[in-house]
Amino acid sequence: MQVDLQCVNALFSCGEAIMSKVVIILGGYGNFGKRIAESLSHHDITLLIAGRNEAKAQQCIAQLQNQSRAVLKPWQVDIHADDFTERLAAQNPFMVIHTSGPYQGQNYTVPQACIASGAHYIDLADDRRYVCDISALDRAASTKGVLIVSGASSVPGLSSAVIDKYSIAFKSIQSIDIAIAPGNQAQRGVATIAAILTYTGHPFEVFKEGRWQSIHGWMDAKSHDFGGIAKRRLLANVDVPDLALFPKRYAVADRVSFQAGLELPLLHWGMVGMAALAKWGIVKNWSPLAKQLDKLSNCFLHFGSDIGAMEVSISGLAESEKPRKVIWRLYAPNGQGPYIPTLSTIIIAKKLLNETLDKTGALPCSGLLELSEFEPYFETFEIYQKTQVEE
Structure with a gap:
């Protein structure tokens, strides 16, 4: 009996595809999602670029296809739909990466659906309560044998690794003082x-x-010198999970602060x-x-720099x-800054x-990673760090 080797190889290839781990990136064509997809596409997995816009998912796949080892597929899905949990389970995912922010106001539908499906879950959330309260799912995740990580981003993922x-x-x-200053020309997401x-x-x-007290978002503006190529930048108050997690984790006596800013003074002071x-109650909420505002800020993209810090x-x-x-600084030239929030997740x-x-x-992404694990990626993207000790 003759065996058609071509058919046998095809069967093995089909079997490998069936057995390959399915990784879903929700918001996979977005500002951060596409960077994570680019990195994971070099693995032998089935990678689903997911979101509400299938055309954008297809466009992302077209950009990655030639360099990809992964099987790339689009998946049109809405995380707010009533049938999301059932549709996710039908994909039999090994891991789900949730990049579809903003996380402010989101519930735990996505991580709970992952637990129900027996899938690991990672997000880039920056909302304090979303990240800090994720431990409410700890028992359910442990029972299912999956890992649920929230805040796998610059904060608290990278910041805790540094500390x-x-x-x-x-x-x-x-005291612990953290600051981030993106370059004006770097890509930003809505x-x-x-x-x-x-x-x-x-x-x-x-x-x-030494005590808990209230401050207001994007106020207490000041100028800060990052040194090196970033030089002096404007900063203001930003609410992040670190503010809640770090005082206890590091037994801080006086303060934990976090500020960020826009490079162009016109936009920052605006x-x-x-x-x-x-604050005065004239406008209730600017987020709608x-x-x-994203379109307006894009009118100024030719000004400033592509240097983040x-x-x-x-x-x-x-x-x-x-x-x-100890002062640790990270510099991201050439518009590479948007890669930094994705590295913890990757x-x-x-x-x-x-x-x-x-x-x-x-659990929140605090204490999960070592700074040395980031360093190969810093080198790849020509991002570099400097440490200064004062005694």
Whole structure:
């Protein structure tokens, strides 16, 4: 009996495709989703580029197809639809990456659907309550043997990795100050703008002067020198999960602060003015205008630079009881800044795919990663870090 080797090979190829792990990126064609898709497309998986707009998913696939080892497929889906949980289960996913922000106001439909499907879950959420309260799903996730991670982004994913590395140089920590300053020419997404606008001018709690007190979003504006290629930038208050997680995690005595800013003074002070109008009650919520404000800001894309920066400053006492300050800075030239928020997710996703992370349960992305795990990606994207110690 003759065996048709071509048919046999085809059968094996079909079997490999059937057995390959299915990874779904919700919002896979968005500002962050497409970068994660680009990185994971080099794995032997079935990668679903998912979202409400199938045409955009197809366009993303067309851009990745030539360099991809993964089987790329579009999946038109709405995470707010009543049948989302059933449709997700039908895909039999190994892992779901949720990039469809803003997360402010979202419930846990997506991670709960992942738990029900027996799939790992990672998101890039920056909403304080969404990230910090994800542990409510811990028992259900542990029972199913899946990992549910929220906030796998610049904060608290990368920021906690930085502090974990340098906190061992301190006997006690007095303050942690974090700042992010994107370049004006770097790509930005409507979801990110909408997220910031939800708390612009609204109060939120921070640990300051050794106690919890209220400050207002995008106020307390100041100028800050990032040094190096980023130079001096304007900053203002931003609400992130770190503000809730870090005071207890690092036993901080005085304060944990987080600020961010827009490179162009006109846009930055415009946001400060919007915050004032919201604080005074003249405007209730700016987030419905996110698309319009995104279009307006795009009119200024030719101004400013494509250089982004991040800084983590830790102050306290060394083992010798003498004052010590560590300042860690990250510089992203050439418009590479938008890759930084995706790296925590990419690292965790690859560890799960390679079966080198066996943790289960539901938790914020704090203390899950080491700074050394980011460094190969920094090198790939020509992003570089500098550390300064003052004693």
